Amino acid sequence: MARREFLKALNRSAILNIIKTYGPIARTDIARLSGLSPAAVTGLTAELIEDGLVFEKQEGDSRGGRKPILLALDASHAYVVGIKLAEESATLALTDLNSEVLAQHSVLLTRREPVPVSDLLAEGVRELLRSAQVDHDCLLGIGVGLAGLIDSNAGICRVSPHNGWRDVPFAHLLEERLDCPVYLDNNVNTLTRVEQLYGVGQHVKDFLVVTIGRGVGLGIVANGQVYRGAHGAGGEFGHIVVDPDGLVCNCGNRGCLETFVAEPWLLRRAHLAGLEVSTPEELVAKAKAGNPTAIETLSRAGAVFGQALSTLVNLLEPALIIISGEGVRAGEFMFAPMRDAMAHHIFDRQAERIELRIEPLSDDTWARGAASLVLARIFHAPQLERQAALPQ
Numbered sequence: 021m022a023r024r025e026f027l028k029a030l031n032r033s034a035i036l037n038i039i040k041t042y043g044p045i046a047r048t049d050i051a052r053l054s055g056l057s058p059a060a061v062t063g064l065t066a067e068l069i070e071d072g073l074v075f076e077k078q079e080g081d082s083r084g085g086r087k088p089i090l091l092a093l094d095a096s097h098a099y100v101v102g103i104k105l106a107e108e109s110a111t112l113a114l115t116d117l118n119s120e121v122l123a124q125h126s127v128l129l130t131r132r133e134p135v136p137v138s139d140l141l142a143e144g145v146r147e148l149l150r151s152a153q154v155d156h157d158c159l160l161g162i163g164v165g166l167a168g169l170i171d172s173n174a175g176i177c178r179v180s181p182h183n184g185w186r187d188v189p190f191a192h193l194l195e196e197r198l199d200c201p202v203y204l205d206n207n208v209n210t211l212t213r214v215e216q217l218y219g220v221g222q223h224v225k226d227f228l229v230v231t232i233g234r235g236v237g238l239g240i241v242a243n244g245q246v247y248r249g250a251h252g253a254g255g256e257f258g259h260i261v262v263d264p265d266g267l268v269c270n271c272g273n274r275g276c277l278e279t280f281v282a283e284p285w286l287l288r289r290a291h292l293a294g295l296e297v298s299t300p301e302e303l304v305a306k307a308k309a310g311n312p313t314a315i316e317t318l319s320r321a322g323a324v325f326g327q328a329l330s331t332l333v334n335l336l337e338p339a340l341i342i343i344s345g346e347g348v349r350a351g352e353f354m355f356a357p358m359r360d361a362m363a364h365h366i367f368d369r370q371a372e373r374i375e376l377r378i379e380p381l382s383d384d385t386w387a388r389g390a391a392s393l394v395l396a397r398i399f400h401a402p403q404l405e406r407q408a409a410l411p412q
């Protein structure tokens with residue numbers, strides 16, 4: 021992208037984001053909030069209106085003179101699809117520009133290899149559009165969230181722990197089949213995006229999203245940007261070593277955080293302590309019924325989790341931590357000891373300033389998250405890594 025175009029894209033996203041967040045809003049207020057000149061605002065909003073993303077509304081509070089013309093987001097003109105790709109199934113959601121889910125569809129994945137999976141997902145997307153009676157031309161893009169190490173710039177799945185993929189150009193495979201832009205990211209980063217664009221992270225510049233479930237995931241927003249590390253492999257919170265002499269983790273190391281907190285490991289620890297439970301729900305039910313082994317398993321997990329979170333807080337000092345994922349079903353059996361550990365280990369009095377939110381999660385939240393990969397490209401300024409590619 022040439023420098024001029026890059027700056028224009030930056031300003032366009034900034035304006036669109038202001039209209040999304042504060043609209044309906046007058047052009048003069050957009051100029052004030054964005055710091056752009058009125059002429060630049062007029063030019064860029066004209067383009068947004070022509071593209072059908074924004075429309076003019078003649079209403080609002082007029083103090084005396086004629087009513088001001090306000091600009092609002094035209095959420096119903098364009099759509100995006102989010103796909104949460106799991107091991108055996110995928111959840112697809114069609115959303116508008118406000119991230120409202122309009123239709124959903126599930127696809128059973130009968131095969132694991134990248135090509136058959138992309139065929140099945142492409143058919144699922146067509147079915148979703150048909151059922152919602154949305155024209156393919158109105159589809160702005162598709163976002164896919166999956167577990168593993170993802171190079172989101174290149175759209176390549178580097179490593180996926182669940183289906184054994186390595187260096188699969190999955191975005192390209194879907195683009196070939198569906199003829200629209202496809203974006204790929206780690207599913208914790210997709211949740212982080214949806215919180216940043218539409219959730220509690222909207223007005224917070226520094227926050228963390230931590231997921232617990234099959235594994236432990238971390239999304240980091242630092243100074244308003246999703247932080248990924250030098251090669252996109254940052255945020256592997258689940259594999260920080262908590263006990264060097266602990267149980268051997270899937271990654272080969274001993275005593276990773278996951279081996280204390282992730283649900284399959286909770287079951288294993290309960291089993292080692294002599295309690296036979298086959299599902300996480302069963303473990304929580306046993307704890308509720310007062311079983312001491314179940315309570316101790318969840319409580320130990322909470323204490324270790326709280327200690328690990330304290331390390332993150334001491335390093336990053338976020339204003340907000342959102343804890344989500346299937347694992348939150350453990351409830352206070354895990355979170356009470358977690359909070360105790362945080363109160364104990366967080367440096368100085370930072371703990372008092374941090375907002376902690378525990379949010380249950382469903383498959384459609386994951387799919388909304390995936391859709392927000394596309395929405396982030398529309399509303400968020402182009403990322404800094406693109407600047408590196410500018411001609412000098």
Ligand SMILES: [Zn+2]
Binds near residue numbers: 258270272278
């Ligand atoms: Zn590990």
